[in-house]
Amino acid sequence: MGRGRHRGRSQRKHFKESRENVWKRPRTDPTVDASDNAVADKPSWEPILTDNPNFEEYYKEQGIVRAEEWDVFMEILRKPLPAAFRVNSNSQFCDDIISILENDFVKSLQAEAIEGGELEAIKPLPWYPKNLAWHSNFSRKQIRKHKTLERFHEFLKLENEVGNITRQEAVSMVPPLFLDVHPDHFVLDMCAAPGSKTFQLLEIIHGASEPGTLPNGMVVANDVDFQRSNLLIHQTKRMCTSNLIVTNHEGQQFPGCRLNKSRASEKGLSEDMPINQLSFDRVLCDVPCSGDGTLRKAPDIWRKWNSGMGNGLHSLQVILAMRGLSLLKVGGKMIYSTCSMNPVEDEAVVAEILRRCGDSVELVDVSDKLPELIRRPGLKTWKVRDKGGWFTSYKDVPQNRRGGVLVSMFPSGKNLTDSTQTTQNNENGGVNASEDGCKETDKSVVDAIPDEPVVEVSDLPLERCMRIIPHDQNTGAFFIAVLQKVSHLPEFQEKPNPRKHSSTKNADSTEKAPTEEAVVTADAEPVESPVAKVIEADADVEKDDSLVEHEKEKNTEGETIKEEKEANSSSHAGDKRKIPMQGKWKGFDPVVFLKDETLIDSVKEFYGIRDESFPLYGHLVTRNTDTSSVKRIYYVSKSVKEVLQLNFAVGQQLKIASVGLKMFERQTAKEGGSKPCSFRISSEGLPVILPYITKQVLYSPMADFKHLLEYKSIKFPDFVNKQLGQKAIDLVLGCCVVILSDGAYCFGEEPVEVDASTIAISCWRGKNSLGVMVTSADCQELLERLAERTPKTEVGSVNGSNGDSGGPADAMETA
Numbered sequence: 001m002g003r004g005r006h007r008g009r010s011q012r013k014h015f016k017e018s019r020e021n022v023w024k025r026p027r028t029d030p031t032v033d034a035s036d037n038a039v040a041d042k043p044s045w046e047p048i049l050t051d052n053p054n055f056e057e058y059y060k061e062q063g064i065v066r067a068e069e070w071d072v073f074m075e076i077l078r079k080p081l082p083a084a085f086r087v088n089s090n091s092q093f094c095d096d097i098i099s100i101l102e103n104d105f106v107k108s109l110q111a112e113a114i115e116g117g118e119l120e121a122i123k124p125l126p127w128y129p130k131n132l133a134w135h136s137n138f139s140r141k142q143i144r145k146h147k148t149l150e151r152f153h154e155f156l157k158l159e160n161e162v163g164n165i166t167r168q169e170a171v172s173m174v175p176p177l178f179l180d181v182h183p184d185h186f187v188l189d190m191c192a193a194p195g196s197k198t199f200q201l202l203e204i205i206h207g208a209s210e211p212g213t214l215p216n217g218m219v220v221a222n223d224v225d226f227q228r229s230n231l232l233i234h235q236t237k238r239m240c241t242s243n244l245i246v247t248n249h250e251g252q253q254f255p256g257c258r259l260n261k262s263r264a265s266e267k268g269l270s271e272d273m274p275i276n277q278l279s280f281d282r283v284l285c286d287v288p289c290s291g292d293g294t295l296r297k298a299p300d301i302w303r304k305w306n307s308g309m310g311n312g313l314h315s316l317q318v319i320l321a322m323r324g325l326s327l328l329k330v331g332g333k334m335i336y337s338t339c340s341m342n343p344v345e346d347e348a349v350v351a352e353i354l355r356r357c358g359d360s361v362e363l364v365d366v367s368d369k370l371p372e373l374i375r376r377p378g379l380k381t382w383k384v385r386d387k388g389g390w391f392t393s394y395k396d397v398p399q400n401r402r403g404g405v406l407v408s409m410f411p412s413g414k415n416l417t418d419s420t421q422t423t424q425n426n427e428n429g430g431v432n433a434s435e436d437g438c439k440e441t442d443k444s445v446v447d448a449i450p451d452e453p454v455v456e457v458s459d460l461p462l463e464r465c466m467r468i469i470p471h472d473q474n475t476g477a478f479f480i481a482v483l484q485k486v487s488h489l490p491e492f493q494e495k496p497n498p499r500k501h502s503s504t505k506n507a508d509s510t511e512k513a514p515t516e517e518a519v520v521t522a523d524a525e526p527v528e529s530p531v532a533k534v535i536e537a538d539a540d541v542e543k544d545d546s547l548v549e550h551e552k553e554k555n556t557e558g559e560t561i562k563e564e565k566e567a568n569s570s571s572h573a574g575d576k577r578k579i580p581m582q583g584k585w586k587g588f589d590p591v592v593f594l595k596d597e598t599l600i601d602s603v604k605e606f607y608g609i610r611d612e613s614f615p616l617y618g619h620l621v622t623r624n625t626d627t628s629s630v631k632r633i634y635y636v637s638k639s640v641k642e643v644l645q646l647n648f649a650v651g652q653q654l655k656i657a658s659v660g661l662k663m664f665e666r667q668t669a670k671e672g673g674s675k676p677c678s679f680r681i682s683s684e685g686l687p688v689i690l691p692y693i694t695k696q697v698l699y700s701p702m703a704d705f706k707h708l709l710e711y712k713s714i715k716f717p718d719f720v721n722k723q724l725g726q727k728a729i730d731l732v733l734g735c736c737v738v739i740l741s742d743g744a745y746c747f748g749e750e751p752v753e754v755d756a757s758t759i760a761i762s763c764w765r766g767k768n769s770l771g772v773m774v775t776s777a778d779c780q781e782l783l784e785r786l787a788e789r790t791p792k793t794e795v796g797s798v799n800g801s802n803g804d805s806g807g808p809a810d811a812m813e814t815a
Helices: 002-011 015-019 053-062 067-077 094-108 110-115 140-145 147-162 170-178 196-207 226-239 261-266 308-327 347-360 419-427 597-607 638-649 686-692 702-711 722-730 776-787 792-799
Strands: 024-026 045-047 082-087 122-124 133-139 165-167 186-189 218-222 244-247 280-286 328-338 361-363 384-386 389-391 466-468 478-485 620-622 632-635 656-659 661-668 679-681 697-700 713-715 734-740 760-765 769-772
Touching: 082 094, 082 147, 082 170, 094 110, 094 122, 094 147, 133 140, 133 170, 140 147, 147 165, 147 776, 165 196, 170 196, 170 280, 170 328, 170 478, 186 196, 196 218, 196 226, 196 280, 218 638, 226 244, 226 656, 244 638, 280 308, 308 328, 308 347, 308 384, 328 347, 347 361, 347 478, 638 656, 661 686, 679 734, 679 760, 686 734, 686 760, 697 702, 697 722, 702 713, 702 734, 702 760, 702 769, 702 776
Parallel strands: 186 218, 186 280, 218 244, 280 328, 697 734
Antiparallel strands: 024 045, 082 133, 082 165, 122 133, 244 656, 328 478, 361 478, 384 389, 466 478, 620 632, 632 661, 661 679, 713 769, 734 760, 760 769
16 A cells, blocks of 8 residues: 555656656565555655765776766766667668657657756767667656656657667667678677677668668677577567577687588588688677676666676686687677776776787777767776785785686786796686787886885777766766787687686586687686676567477477576586587577478469579578478578588587578468468568569558558458459468558559568458558557658548458468
């Protein structure tokens, strides 16, 4: 009762006052009786603590911001993070969405902004190109909860669901912009979940390619966590791309799929395959981190934070970055980034990989890029904290702490005492400076009084790194470094290391990548700390059924991964693990090229697809070895096809969770009878295949098109345009495509030329009616966009039409 009354009172509070109380959490003490009158009068919430003395001491000591900025820095960290989102530049309605934001919400939300003490409600981020990214002065919780923002919230939800926008933290948008991705690039996103940056990379690849063509490049999105991979697939499937592979590996064990000549000859494979090794032009290495840059979004970190979080992840971060560089082509670029402010996770990692790689990798100066993005240069000096003590140099670390405090955490990366201690350090997980190509220099140490702590200053150009600080542009915090591989890595870094490194215990831990593709050498002890990568997506995103199949479908073809109970029970660290060199990964459906010519020919004939214009042979894959049981068929681009061919040749080293674009889906009809084609075109695949379809096509005027979206099904006699109704009757039973012709529709035999602006939907020609095969969200979104284009005279006729013309489709049942 008390909780309900408080909720009612809070809704009646002034908007400005409510803005100050957005960080609340309910009391969860199970011993309290909620029916007690005394308890009922108490507030049902308590403020989330935004105090952590250890945090304040740590970052004051590190000098992250100047002393005179400290109060402002802490004040902004205690405020909720404003919501931000990106408009999909490849969306058919990109210009419409931007126009709505500029001409509607900028003005309509202004009153709420002023009431909340802000100058602007929403505005484009000044540093993001083409006004595609927007910043709101309301937190995500405010947008969800307040009635005055309800219309804006519904707009964001709908456009996010259909893929027109992506809700993403502003600083999270930065790394892909510095990666300089081209449409022909092979890109690896090493720790990709939840997928907002992957989506961004795909946008860039598709946006830079020629209109109406598929890019020659591709993105491999990898994540070690089984559940987060689910979120990754959910995010990226909104992009409707055939240029994506989602994998489920430990990043530090990501396979290079190198095909050697002897193995190729044994298997009877041609040595002149398009690619004989999986290497990348660009790598995004956004590593697991302590996440204290996300305090404004995840305030519970205030309570959990301690300096050991960063120390525990440092070694893993170095290993991940080194693996990324080993997979990078010479001349390629890699972004190393974290959502942490901790120099042990940031500059210390960058410094260590520069020392290991010597002259083969350089830290790129990007200070002239995105000038409107305010950022600070990287630090040259910092300290390491452990067990309540501060260390400025590795020589000060006690021997019994050198297993947890590594020499690579310090600015010089060197043990400044004798070589005996250096050797002993390496045996305890440190890094041998001489083996890492460190250049001995006196510049790394500031002159100090005897018996005083030595202050180390890095001689590497770490000022080229960038740190985004929250109070500079009202954002979260982020760290970014751009690295370029100018030559092959030193030989000792390219050789595999027999030591195994595991970051987490997870479903992937029972099966490792091949030994010949082992992680680049790392001299630190394995890190068993939990990965604290912060999820950037809404907690209310539903679990996507494209990843995990239901139990009842275990014996049928699934889209991606089947649930595997045994995967959650991790093997003991000392157990010997058999490394699979070929065959399927346990718990994952196979990826199989579809070679059934009869099936492919039936699809081509039914939809009038000419293979020379849109090749299907060699580009269709399924997740089932039994063709008769195939439910879904995926289309892959040329680049993805080449990677799949290489993967087969090397014994399926890639553990593939999702691949390509769902193009066709098996469909059955209740009315029975045989159909020329059992596969319908999926709504995701329609934009790609639409220009090449010459049969089963209807061209609809606006009124009938809107009726289909609104009522979901129209009986043939009830079409406003009777000629269209007759054309629908003339179609063959099964899937068809309805194209909006916007008043200039064509009922002749010649197909109308389609382009990126063409609006079309998949439908089903049933026995007595035509029904849409589009989600409710897509129907709603299309109706809203079309309402903006409909003349007022037509709006009345549409809204005044007979609602009885529609009804449930009479002939559809999804297989």
